[in-house]
Amino acid sequence: MEKEMVGPIAFVYPIPIVLIGSMVAGKANFAEIGDCALAGINPALVVVSINENHYTTFGIREHRCFSLNFPTTQRLKAVDYCGNHSGKEVDKSTLFEIEPGQNPLCPLIAEFPVNLECEVIHDHQIEHRHLYVAKVTQTHIAKNLISREKGKIHFPDLRMLDPILYGLDNAYYTVGEKIGTSGA
């Protein structure tokens, strides 16, 4: 396959779209990010990267915690709005139905099927970016999406979760077909 070297581009894909939430000046604020990954199963870790000037970042710096809220494609318009408008200019606390987490400083978007409450354990700054490594302290999943067998949780099919993907072509996508099982 003939390749071209295009210089240093962080061309990671597909990008999972998440609304990261924090409390800023007493109100919930949400930023659309794709710079988010699972970082460990046990302990349950996540890592996010966020611009130091984002309004949400002020809340994370103050409270050392944040929420991750996983939208469905049905809410693409509101999610994209959160990515293109700063909390410095608009009040995003009214866009969604919000519930406090077990930690009331982690605002959760009630209508999204999955919400994580996270506690920052490591903050690494590189130029204008903060990389936050965080422990998940609580996970909320829509009741109709999970089942249990002998006390063990069965996680839902990705298509049922209906997440929003993003590509560096600046477009949003859905999940497609199931094509296999790991280790099968």
Added chain:
Amino acid sequence: MEKEMVGPIAFVYPIPIVLIGSMVAGKANFAEIGDCALAGINPALVVVSINENHYTTFGIREHRCFSLNFPTTQRLKAVDYCGNHSGKEVDKSTLFEIEPGQNPLCPLIAEFPVNLECEVIHDHQIEHRHLYVAKVTQTHIAKNLISREKGKIHFPDLRMLDPILYGLDNAYYTVGEKIGTSGA
């Protein structure tokens, strides 16, 4: 939406499937990871999380660099094999056609459409996990997937890249439909 609290689970999705490569004992080795994210555009940063006992990790610790290789769904079987067999037991250098990167310590999988060469700039250990923050030093993209307008690169549609997604239901998925453009 009725929710259930299921305890601390790093339920991030969808997970992008990547083969991370390093040189171990003079040979290329590749591990399947999903713990990988874009961490910044400028500078071009990525973050990965990997178990300290993974064979690939030995190479990263020695050379402070790694490659990220983005497969297509066509190679799911070989990719899943890399996730379920350790380089301690099998020689993965023969599974793919391999080319050295500009940095010869970054082994690239020639038949995958996108490869990143990365240089570790920060290593944060949490129990048995290493979180590596890395600068992308070079990006290789299949020539037929990119175009340019006034010197600016147009990135390909995610469906043309045909990546493998993963969910915590232990299943693999494709990308589905394009549903929008950011800021449109």
